[in-house]
Amino acid sequence: xDLLQSMSVSAGGMAVQSARMKMVAENIANADSVISExxxxxxxxxxxxxxVLNKETGLTEVKVKDIVEDRTTPLKAVYQPSHPxxxxxxxxxxxxxxxxxxxxxxREAGRMYxxxxxxxxxxxxxxxxxLDLLK
Amino acid sequence: xxxxxxLSNALTHRMNYLVARQGLISSNIANANTPxxxxxxxxxxxxxxxSHGRVPAGEIITDTSxxxxxxxxxxxxxxxxKLNDVQLQYRLNTQLYTKYAAMQRLALGRQ
Numbered sequence: 001x002d003l004l005q006s007m008s009v010s011a012g013g014m015a016v017q018s019a020r021m022k023m024v025a026e027n028i029a030n031a032d033s034v035i036s037e038x039x040x041x042x043x044x045x046x047x048x049x050x051x052v053l054n055k056e057t058g059l060t061e062v063k064v065k066d067i068v069e070d071r072t073t074p075l076k077a078v079y080q081p082s083h084p085x086x087x088x089x090x091x092x093x094x095x096x097x098x099x100x101x102x103x104x105x106x107r108e109a110g111r112m113y114x115x116x117x118x119x120x121x122x123x124x125x126x127x128x129x130x131l132d133l134l135k
Numbered sequence: 136x137x138x139x140x141x142l143s144n145a146l147t148h149r150m151n152y153l154v155a156r157q158g159l160i161s162s163n164i165a166n167a168n169t170p171x172x173x174x175x176x177x178x179x180x181x182x183x184x185x186s187h188g189r190v191p192a193g194e195i196i197t198d199t200s201x202x203x204x205x206x207x208x209x210x211x212x213x214x215x216x217k218l219n220d221v222q223l224q225y226r227l228n229t230q231l232y233t234k235y236a237a238m239q240r241l242a243l244g245r246q
Contacts, residue, residue, distance in 0.1 A: 002154060003154055003157065003158075005158060006154075006157055006158035006161040006162075007161070009158065009161045009162050009165050010161045010164065010165055012165055013161075013164060013165025013166070016165075016168075020168075048170075049166070049168055049169040049170070050169065051166050051169045051171070051172045057158070058158075058195075059158050059159070059161070059162045060162040060165075060166055060172070060175070061162070061165065062165045062166050062169055108168075112164075112167060112168060112211075115164050115167070115211060115214075115215065116161075116164055116165060118164075118215065118218065119157075119160065119161040119164050119165075119218060122157065122218050122219075122221070122222050123157060123161065125222055126153075126154070126157060126221075126222060126225045129225060129226060129229040130150075130229065132229060132233075133229055133232055133233065133236075135233075
């Protein structure tokens, strides 16, 4: 085990957090998309992380396991009879995206990204100190 | 080489431990949002005269004391404190090593 390997674990952590940020951006951008590829309203996406033990280094890395659609939270029905996407009852189904939840998620992703950055910074300082021994 | 623990042996052992701990802390931070992940730490094994400097870095300790709703037990603030601690200890170690090397140079009559 050495410091470079620990840095690569942190880099992996940063990669999953940026994937999460990307997903949040997608959700916010599509918060009003009443039609998506499936023909229905857009459904909010959720990211799943997975811990993977690297047997060579003994360190646990992180990976994106899957990005799944949220099918539990109901879509928001709004009465808009003049809307082209309205159904027979005049209701339009809006995505189940809550911008509040998304912005909290975005903040957390940002903080976690920073924490991983700190870990890299610390590994870097330790490496620099080891190199200083050669002086 | 005698059976006693030399200073350089002890310092190497301590540095190996600190690097191992840094790795585990990095893993904990990277997995702070992974469901079911338990935070890990490592214990420091005492280096004795008859271990000939070949002591494993320590035992892995899994912490499941404060589980989150998703089964994750990483406390980000604790990890950050540990990270800082490791860094300071490492600094102490390298400085001790530098002093040790200076003392050896002195003994050899060089400056």
